[in-house]
Amino acid sequence: MTEKVLEIRDLRVTFDTPSGPLEAVRGIDLDVEAGELLGVVGESGSGKSVSFLATMGLLPARARVTGSVLLAGEQLIGASNKFMRSVRGRLISMIFQDPLSALNPVHRIGDQISEMLQSHQSLSSRDAAKRAIELLDIVGIPQPDDRARQYPHEFSGGMRQRVIIAIAIANNPKVLIADEPTTALDVTVQAQILEVIERVQDRFGTAVVLITHDLGVIARVADRVNVMYAGRNVEQGTINDLFDHPSHPYTRGLLASLPRPGKQRLKPITGFPPNMVNPPSGCAFHPRCEFAADICKFEMPSLVSYGDLQTACVRARELPKHERFV
Amino acid sequence: MSDELLKVTNLVKNFELRVDKGARRRKRIVQAVTNVSFSVAKGQTLGLVGESGSGKTTVGRCILRLIEPTSGSVHFEGQELGSLKFEEMRALRRKMQIVFQDPFASLDPKLTVGASISEPLNVQGVPGDHADKVLELLELVGLSADHAQRFPHEFSGGQRQRIGVARALALNPALIVLDEPVSALDVSIQAGIVNLFEDLQSRLGMSYVFIAHDLSVVRHIADRVAVMYLGKIVEIGDQEAVYSNPTHPYTKALLSAVPVPDPKTERARNRIMLEGDVPSPVNPPSGCRFRTRCWKAQEVCAQEEPMLTVRPSGQMSACHFPES
Numbered sequence: 001m002t003e004k005v006l007e008i009r010d011l012r013v014t015f016d017t018p019s020g021p022l023e024a025v026r027g028i029d030l031d032v033e034a035g036e037l038l039g040v041v042g043e044s045g046s047g048k049s050v051s052f053l054a055t056m057g058l059l060p061a062r063a064r065v066t067g068s069v070l071l072a073g074e075q076l077i078g079a080s081n082k083f084m085r086s087v088r089g090r091l092i093s094m095i096f097q098d099p100l101s102a103l104n105p106v107h108r109i110g111d112q113i114s115e116m117l118q119s120h121q122s123l124s125s126r127d128a129a130k131r132a133i134e135l136l137d138i139v140g141i142p143q144p145d146d147r148a149r150q151y152p153h154e155f156s157g158g159m160r161q162r163v164i165i166a167i168a169i170a171n172n173p174k175v176l177i178a179d180e181p182t183t184a185l186d187v188t189v190q191a192q193i194l195e196v197i198e199r200v201q202d203r204f205g206t207a208v209v210l211i212t213h214d215l216g217v218i219a220r221v222a223d224r225v226n227v228m229y230a231g232r233n234v235e236q237g238t239i240n241d242l243f244d245h246p247s248h249p250y251t252r253g254l255l256a257s258l259p260r261p262g263k264q265r266l267k268p269i270t271g272f273p274p275n276m277v278n279p280p281s282g283c284a285f286h287p288r289c290e291f292a293a294d295i296c297k298f299e300m301p302s303l304v305s306y307g308d309l310q311t312a313c314v315r316a317r318e319l320p321k322h323e324r325f326v
Numbered sequence: 327m328s329d330e331l332l333k334v335t336n337l338v339k340n341f342e343l344r345v346d347k348g349a350r351r352r353k354r355i356v357q358a359v360t361n362v363s364f365s366v367a368k369g370q371t372l373g374l375v376g377e378s379g380s381g382k383t384t385v386g387r388c389i390l391r392l393i394e395p396t397s398g399s400v401h402f403e404g405q406e407l408g409s410l411k412f413e414e415m416r417a418l419r420r421k422m423q424i425v426f427q428d429p430f431a432s433l434d435p436k437l438t439v440g441a442s443i444s445e446p447l448n449v450q451g452v453p454g455d456h457a458d459k460v461l462e463l464l465e466l467v468g469l470s471a472d473h474a475q476r477f478p479h480e481f482s483g484g485q486r487q488r489i490g491v492a493r494a495l496a497l498n499p500a501l502i503v504l505d506e507p508v509s510a511l512d513v514s515i516q517a518g519i520v521n522l523f524e525d526l527q528s529r530l531g532m533s534y535v536f537i538a539h540d541l542s543v544v545r546h547i548a549d550r551v552a553v554m555y556l557g558k559i560v561e562i563g564d565q566e567a568v569y570s571n572p573t574h575p576y577t578k579a580l581l582s583a584v585p586v587p588d589p590k591t592e593r594a595r596n597r598i599m600l601e602g603d604v605p606s607p608v609n610p611p612s613g614c615r616f617r618t619r620c621w622k623a624q625e626v627c628a629q630e631e632p633m634l635t636v637r638p639s640g641q642m643s644a645c646h647f648p649e650s
C-alpha cells in the first residue's frame with residue numbers, strides 16, 4: 001500500500017477584492033503519494049497556485065483559508081507561523097516560475113544553499129559548504145565548487161532554476177511543489193530541468209507536485225494527473241487513463257484543443273474562462289460544456305469514481321464514449 | 327516570383343549596449359540579427375521559430391521599420407522600404423501591421439474597445455467616425471457590437487487578443503506580423519485564435535509572419551518555416567520538409583525537446599538532450615554559432631561559417647554535417 005504524504009480535504013480559499021469576495025479555491029480534495037509525480041493542470045486562474053500557496057502557508061494574511069491539509073500527519077491549516085517556518089524547506093518546499101526573484105542577488109550561490117541547510121540541520125559551516133557543492137552537482141551544475149562561489153547574476157536562467165531546485169531539496173523534503181518551473185525557460189532548457197526533477201524524485205524518493213498548463217510536460221513526467229477548473233478538481237487519475245479515455249468534458253476539450261501533426265482544424269473549447277468573483281452556478285463549466293443539461297446549472301458535482309478515473313460531472317455516466325486522439 | 331509580398335535580404339540588426347564596469351566604460355554590440363534573408367508570398371504564412379533571444383521579434387520590428395536595421399534590405403510589394411520618404415513609408419505602413427504577445431499590455435486601458443479599434447483609422451487620417459467599420463471588425467473577430475463601448479479590463483486574455491487583431495485589421499493590411507500572438511493564452515483559447523487567423527487569411531488573403539516558440543502551433547499554421555538560432559536562420563523551407571526531415575542539428579534538437587501530449591509516444595521517444603544554454607549574442611561563437619551545444623561539432627565548425635545549402639527534401643540549412 002502506498003503512503004500518503006499530503007492529504008488535502010475540502011480546501012477553500014477566499015480573497016476580499018474590490019468587486020467582492022473571490023473564492024479562488026472552492027473545495028479541493030487531493031492526495032499526494034510518497035515518491036510520486038503528480039501533475040496539476042488547468043487554465044489560468046483555476047486555482048492551481050493558490051491551492052499550493054495555501055498548503056505552504058504563503059498566502060497573504062487577508063486570504064481566508066479553511067479545510068484540512070495533512071503533511072505526513074501534521075495539520076498545516078491554522079498552524080502557527082513558527083510551525084510553518086519549521087516545515088517549509090524541511091518537509092515541503094516550493095519552487096516557482098521565476099528563479100531570479102527567488103535568489104538573493106548579493107549572496108554567493110553556495111552560501112544560499114548552506115543557509116537553507118543550516119536553518120534546519122545542525123551542520124558546521126564547513127560541512128554545509130561541502131553539502132552545498134554536492135547538491136549543485138546533483139542538479140547538474142558543472143564545476144560545482146567554482147560555481148558555488150559565484151553570484152546569481154553569473155548564472156543563466158536554466159542554471160538558476162537548477163540552483164533553486166538544489167535549495168528546495170537541500171533538507172530532503174517529502175514533497176516538492178514545482179509551480180510552472182519551466183514556463184519561463186526555452187524548450188531545450190525545459191527538457192534539462194524536467195530531467196533534473198525526475199532525477200531528484202528518483203534518487204531521494206521525493207514526491208513532486210508539478211503545476212503546469214503544458215499537457216506535453218504532463219505526458220512526459222507525471223504518474224498521476226489532477227485537472228482543475230474554476231477552483232475545483234474536476235478529474236483525476238493515472239496518466240494513461242487520463243489521456244486514453246478522459247471522462248470529464250473539460251479534460252476532453254483540453255486534449256481536443258491541442259494542435260497535432262496534420263492540418264485538421266483545431267477544436268477550441270467555446271466561451272471564456274469564468275469570472276471567479278461570480279462563477280457560474282452548479283457545475284462552473286456548464287456555459288462552455290457541449291454536454292450541459294439543466295441539472296448542471298443546479299448541482300455542483302464532486303469527484304466520483306468512473307472506471308479508473310475520478311470525475312466531477314453529473315452526467316459522466318451518460319456521456320458518449322471518448323474517441324482517442326491520434 | 328511574382329506573388330512575392332515581402333522580401334528580406336541580408337538583414338542585420340546590432341544593438342549597442344553601454345556597460346559601466348567600475349570606472350571603465352565599454353561599448354558592447356549585441357548581434358541580435360545577422361544576415362537574415364527570406365521571402366513571404368501573398369496569402370502565405372511564414373513561421374519564425376527559435377528560442378528566446380534568437381532575434382525573432384527584432385526581425386519583425388525591422389520589417390515594420392519600428393526600428394532601423396543596421397544593414398540589409400526589406401522589400402514590400404517590390405518597394406525597398408529603406409529608400410522611402412517619410413510620407414511614403416507612412417502610406418505603406420497601413421498595409422503592414424503587428425500584433426503583440428501580451429494582450430494585456432497592448433491595449434490602452436483608457437480607451438473603449440471601439441476607440442482602440444478605430445485609432446489606426448484616425449491616425450492614418452481616414453475620414454468618418456468609423457462606427458460601422460468597428461462593428462464589422464468586431465464581428466470579423468468573433469466579438470459582438472456591444473463590446474465596442476466597454477474597456478479592456480472587462481475582457482479575458484483571448485478576447486483582448488481578438489480586439490488586438492481587429493485593430494490590426496482596421497486598415498486592411500496585406501501583411502500582419504504576429505509576434506507570439508497565442509503564447510499568453512490558455513490552450514483551449516489558443517485554438518480559437520489560431521482558427522481565427524486561418525479564417526481571416528482565407529477570407530481576406532493577407533500574409534502572416536507568425537513568430538512563436540511553440541513549434542506545434544507553427545507546424546499547424548505555417549506554410550514555410552524559418553528556424554533561428556542566435557540571430558541567424560539555421561534552417562528554412564516548407565513546413566512539411568522542416569518538421570518531417572529536419573537537417574540542421576539544432577532544428578532536430580528543438581523538435582525533439584518539445585514534449586508530445588501523449589504519454590505513450592512521449593515516453594517511447596528517443597530524445598536529444600542539448601547541454602547548456604544559448605550563448606550570449608554579445609560574443610557569439612565563431613564559425614557555426616550552434617557549435618558550443620552541437621554534438622556533431624568538428625574543428626571546421628569553429629573556423630568556417632556554414633552557409634545555407636539546399637538539402638534533398640527541398641529546405642535549406644546551414645551546417646557542415648547536416649542530418650539526412
Ligand SMILES: Nc1ncnc2c1ncn2[C@@H]1O[C@H](COP(=O)(O)OP(=O)(O)OP(=O)(O)O)[C@@H](O)[C@H]1O
Pocket residue numbers: 015016017022024042043044045046047048049050051060213276
Ligand atoms: N492575492 C490575491 N488576491 C486576490 N485574488 C487572488 C490573489 N491571488 C490569486 N487570486 C485569484 O485567485 C484565482 C486563482 O488564482 P491562481 O493564481 O491560483 O491561478 P492559477 O491556476 O495558478 O493560474 P495561472 O495558470 O495563471 O498561474 C484567480 O481568480 C486569481 O485572480
Ligand SMILES: Nc1ncnc2c1ncn2[C@@H]1O[C@H](COP(=O)(O)OP(=O)(O)O)[C@@H](O)[C@H]1O
Pocket residue numbers: 341342343356357358359376377378379380381382383384385607
Ligand atoms: N533594444 C534592444 N537593446 C539591446 N538589445 C536588444 C534590444 N532588443 C533586443 N535585444 C537583444 O537582441 C537579441 C534578440 O532579441 P529578440 O529579437 O527580442 O529575440 P526573440 O524575439 O527571438 O526572443 C536578444 O539578445 C535581446 O536581448
Ligand code: SF4
Pocket residue numbers: 248249250283284285286287289290291292293296301312313314315316
Ligand atoms: S456537470 Fe454538466 S456542465 Fe458540468 S461537465 Fe458535466 S455535463 Fe458538462
Ligand code: SF4
Pocket residue numbers: 574575576614615616617618620621622623624627632644645646647648
Ligand atoms: S556546422 Fe558543425 S557545429 Fe554547426 S550545426 Fe553543423 S555540425 Fe553542428
Ligand SMILES: [Mg+2]
Pocket residue numbers: 048049050179
Ligand atoms: Mg499559477
Ligand SMILES: [Mg+2]
Pocket residue numbers: 382383384
Ligand atoms: Mg520575442
